[in-house]
Amino acid sequence: MTKRVYEAAKEYGVPAKTVIKTLEDHHIKAGNFTGIDANMKSILDASFKKGAKGEAQRGQKQENKQTGEGTSRKVNETSRQNKNKKQGNTPKQNNQNHDKKRQNQGNAQNQPNRAAKNSQGQNQGNRPQNSHKGGNNAGQNTQGQQGDSKRTKYFGHSQGGNDGNNRNNSKNKRGGQNNRNNNKNNGSRPHTLLSNVLNKGKHNKNKRNQKHQAPVASEAPKKKNYPTSVELPETIIVKDFAERLGRDVGEVMKKLLMGGIMATINQELDFDTASLIADEFGVTVTKEAPPEDPTEIEEIIDPPETLKTRPPVVTIMGHVDHGKTSLLDAIRQTNVTSHEAGGITQHIGAYQVRYEGKKITFMDTPGHEAFTAMRARGAQVTDIAVLVVAADDGVMPQTIESINHAKSAGVPIIVAINKIDKESANPEHVMQQLTEYGLISEDWGGDTIMVPVSAHKKIGLDDLLENILVLAEVQDLKANPNRPAQGVVIEAKLDKGRGPVASVLIQKGTLRVGDTIIVGTCFGKVRAMNNERGERVKKAEPSIPVEILGLNDVPEAGDILNVTDEKTARSVAEKRLEKKRSSELHVNAKVTLDDLFNQIQQGELKELPLIIKGDVQGSVEALSQSLMGIKSDEVRIAIVHSGVGAINESDIMLASASNALIIGFNVRPDAAARKMAEHEKVDMRMYRVIYDAINDVEAAIKGMLEKKYEEKIVGRAEVRKVITTPKVIVGGSYVKEGKITSTSKIRLIRNGIVVHEGEIDGLRRFKDDVKEVAAGYECGITLEKYRDIKEGDEIEAYEMVEVEPE
Numbered sequence: 001m002t003k004r005v006y007e008a009a010k011e012y013g014v015p016a017k018t019v020i021k022t023l024e025d026h027h028i029k030a031g032n033f034t035g036i037d038a039n040m041k042s043i044l045d046a047s048f049k050k051g052a053k054g055e056a057q058r059g060q061k062q063e064n065k066q067t068g069e070g071t072s073r074k075v076n077e078t079s080r081q082n083k084n085k086k087q088g089n090t091p092k093q094n095n096q097n098h099d100k101k102r103q104n105q106g107n108a109q110n111q112p113n114r115a116a117k118n119s120q121g122q123n124q125g126n127r128p129q130n131s132h133k134g135g136n137n138a139g140q141n142t143q144g145q146q147g148d149s150k151r152t153k154y155f156g157h158s159q160g161g162n163d164g165n166n167r168n169n170s171k172n173k174r175g176g177q178n179n180r181n182n183n184k185n186n187g188s189r190p191h192t193l194l195s196n197v198l199n200k201g202k203h204n205k206n207k208r209n210q211k212h213q214a215p216v217a218s219e220a221p222k223k224k225n226y227p228t229s230v231e232l233p234e235t236i237i238v239k240d241f242a243e244r245l246g247r248d249v250g251e252v253m254k255k256l257l258m259g260g261i262m263a264t265i266n267q268e269l270d271f272d273t274a275s276l277i278a279d280e281f282g283v284t285v286t287k288e289a290p291p292e293d294p295t296e297i298e299e300i301i302d303p304p305e306t307l308k309t310r311p312p313v314v315t316i317m318g319h320v321d322h323g324k325t326s327l328l329d330a331i332r333q334t335n336v337t338s339h340e341a342g343g344i345t346q347h348i349g350a351y352q353v354r355y356e357g358k359k360i361t362f363m364d365t366p367g368h369e370a371f372t373a374m375r376a377r378g379a380q381v382t383d384i385a386v387l388v389v390a391a392d393d394g395v396m397p398q399t400i401e402s403i404n405h406a407k408s409a410g411v412p413i414i415v416a417i418n419k420i421d422k423e424s425a426n427p428e429h430v431m432q433q434l435t436e437y438g439l440i441s442e443d444w445g446g447d448t449i450m451v452p453v454s455a456h457k458k459i460g461l462d463d464l465l466e467n468i469l470v471l472a473e474v475q476d477l478k479a480n481p482n483r484p485a486q487g488v489v490i491e492a493k494l495d496k497g498r499g500p501v502a503s504v505l506i507q508k509g510t511l512r513v514g515d516t517i518i519v520g521t522c523f524g525k526v527r528a529m530n531n532e533r534g535e536r537v538k539k540a541e542p543s544i545p546v547e548i549l550g551l552n553d554v555p556e557a558g559d560i561l562n563v564t565d566e567k568t569a570r571s572v573a574e575k576r577l578e579k580k581r582s583s584e585l586h587v588n589a590k591v592t593l594d595d596l597f598n599q600i601q602q603g604e605l606k607e608l609p610l611i612i613k614g615d616v617q618g619s620v621e622a623l624s625q626s627l628m629g630i631k632s633d634e635v636r637i638a639i640v641h642s643g644v645g646a647i648n649e650s651d652i653m654l655a656s657a658s659n660a661l662i663i664g665f666n667v668r669p670d671a672a673a674r675k676m677a678e679h680e681k682v683d684m685r686m687y688r689v690i691y692d693a694i695n696d697v698e699a700a701i702k703g704m705l706e707k708k709y710e711e712k713i714v715g716r717a718e719v720r721k722v723i724t725t726p727k728v729i730v731g732g733s734y735v736k737e738g739k740i741t742s743t744s745k746i747r748l749i750r751n752g753i754v755v756h757e758g759e760i761d762g763l764r765r766f767k768d769d770v771k772e773v774a775a776g777y778e779c780g781i782t783l784e785k786y787r788d789i790k791e792g793d794e795i796e797a798y799e800m801v802e803v804e805p806e
């Protein structure tokens with residue numbers, strides 16, 4: 001596909017104007033939407049590709065003279081530098097980045113004071129705090145989470161060219177007006193801070209007037225006085241956009257058409273597209289500050305000097321029966337000293353141990369399910385995942401799930417090879433198996449810490465704890481304890497005697513008895529706090545789990561706790577409730593195959609995460625490889641997890657947390673997964689032919705997915721007894737859901753795997769042929785040309801319904 005100028009500019013990392021200017025220097029006239037031919041490409045490659053800096057810089061310098069874009073370029077460059085840094089930046093490293101940024105910006109020539117001030121605003125915005133809504137750990141820039149991108153979107157910031165650290169910018173939404181504008185100019189769009197400032201100075205002394213410029217055109221129809229700069233929101237419909245530019249809608253639509261965008265008058269344009277079109281009209285654009293969100297609690301920015309080292313928070317994951325609970329118990333028994341263990345240990349969702357004078361917080365619910373469920377709600381508490389693998393059993397399906405869940409959350413893994421006391425233990429084999437999943441032991445030249453342990457014999461526990469502390473130190477986990485507290489609910493319940501009880505892990509600040517708190521949609525005053533030994537405590541610092549009493553209602557796991565004043569707590573909680581009620585109607589937009597193209601077009605989706613489940617390893621591999629082979633300029637396919645077997649709740653949770661689409665090949669979701677997928681609005685697509693799956697994904701990316709028919713499940717029956725007659729095999733079945741009709745198409749499912757797809761041959765109740773059997777009744781089912789029916793099989797009846805075109 002021929003690239004257009006603005007797309008090429010993005011690729012070269014220079015403003016579109018620079019590209020246009022360079023082409024002009026070669027006597028080629030071009031606009032933002034001009035297609036790049038081979039000749040133009042060779043000129044641009046020579047100018048902007050690596051090793052051809054001279055000309056690019058020359059072009060840039062000329063450009064700077066006219067538009068002052070030099071400043072923006074520097075900002076963008078720094079932004080790229082930051083982006084390129086591993087996501088695992090420590091707050092310290094981040095600060096270094098900010099310093100670098102300051103330096104860069106300080107060096108920018110001819111920078112007016114205002115711009116310089118803005119730059120600082122931006123630096124401030126970059127401090128390593130996370131949005132409370134994000135619920136990320138204090139100072140945890142180490143974990144670029146999917147949840148973040150959702151929030152970034154929520155606040156209405158373009159993600160173009162931003163990632164990692166820069167995401168945090170967008171969260172510091174109350175960092176002041178300058179800060180806001182800067183954040184928004186970070187993307188690789190052809191408008192710049194400096195040019196905006198200059199333009200504003202020239203044309204619009206009063207910034208407020210800009211917002212309402214449209215009437216200018218209508219008031220003076222004869223001599224049109226078009227605005228030269230406007231403020232635009234994150235998205236705007238064509239009609240309003242035209243109004244702000246003071247132009248006819250027709251003119252705007254024409255320009256859009258020239259850019260290859262067929263838009264209707266009410267179509268939404270994203271900021272980048274609107275900027276490009278405005279540019280075509282010679283109008284400079286700045287981004288309008290998003291409206292304050294009444295459901296947000298003001299984010300507190302912690303200066304780096306206030307940050308103190310905090311204990312790591314560890315979650316234990318692994319396959320069923322590999323010894324997660326035993327390991328948690330062994331660690332607790334050995335490291336909670338007897339004088340501390342005054343009371344009986346209580347289950348409050350997490351506990352702390354002390355090792356060599358340092359503390360480690362362990363999440364008390366082992367397994368990746370709780371971890372991912374919390375992440376799906378936007379909260380992440382885990383700093384380190386300990387992956388338990390039984391030395392006698394090796395890597396199993398949930399081991400792989402755990403690895404993928406931790407990786408998807410960006411949480412580093414320590415492997416505990418358990419049960420080494422067993423004779424059949426083969427730790428080397430486990431190490432070997434783990435290499436297939438990218439976990440290579442330090443002993444073998446990799447960077448994954450692997451510790452042989454025995455929970456039973458208490459072997460290797462010291463080694464494990466020591467390594468957790470080492471990894472924590474590398475991560476440089478810090479938080480400011482001297483500020484109003486922020487935390488995450490890890491468990492909550494309604495206690496008969498005590499009322500709502502919530503276990504909270506404090507992430508920043510210190511929570512004290514008497515503090516007024518808001519927790520999700522609940523609020524109250526901390527009446528009392530208990531630690532995991534059931535002892536009353538007066539305060540809780542970062543990484544400390546406490547059980548709190550005093551809330552007006554039971555919050556949900558993953559809800560964020562903030563300390564605030566009573567009035568704010570009450571009103572924000574009310575607003576959140578309202579919002580929750582209305583958003584329950586349309587649960588947050590998840591990626592769906594039908595809407596894929598739209599999301600790609602709107603720049604909301606740069607990566608398409610997929611979860612692939614199949615009946616056998618071979619088909620999973622073939623499907624994964626073929627899907628990875630789909631080429632697209634706009635979107636990169638990433639396989640978050642793949643495995644053999646039915647689609648289960650864990651898959652849905654991971655899909656929800658990582659905004660992934662599930663592709664099933666010859667498998668079906670189990671009942672619980674189906675329910676959860678419905679609730680979480682996760683799109684699952686089932687296929688029997690690999691080619692169809694590839695075709696659909698490819699077509700969806702290109703916006704050509706044909707959706708004429710949709711499958712509708714009409715009922716499900718369970719085969720309870722198989723009756724063999726000389727002629728036929730009858731599945732004596734019980735209809736569990738919906739109804740089974742004699743004309744339904746059916747699928748025969750065994751352990752979540754589709755073993756046959758076809759039609760019903762006969763449907764009987766007692767001796768009579770019947771047309772349909774409803775839920776709650778028994779019936780005899782024979783299948784057309786298929787005899788291999790077994791007890792426990794599920795018969796899923798479906799029909800294909802025509803879908804009305806939208």
Ligand SMILES: Nc1nc2c(ncn2[C@@H]2O[C@H](COP(=O)(O)OP(=O)(O)OP(=O)(O)O)[C@@H](O)[C@H]2O)c(=O)[nH]1
Pocket residue numbers: 318319320321322323324325326327366418419420421422453454455456457
């Ligand atoms: N020999 C030996 N057995 C162990 C060890 N650790 C755990 N086991 C045994 O392995 C079995 C499973 O242990 P659990 O701790 O319940 O495993 P889990 O991973 O928590 O299991 P789920 O909670 O079901 O996922 C139990 O019978 C334990 O006694 C060990 O170090 N050595």
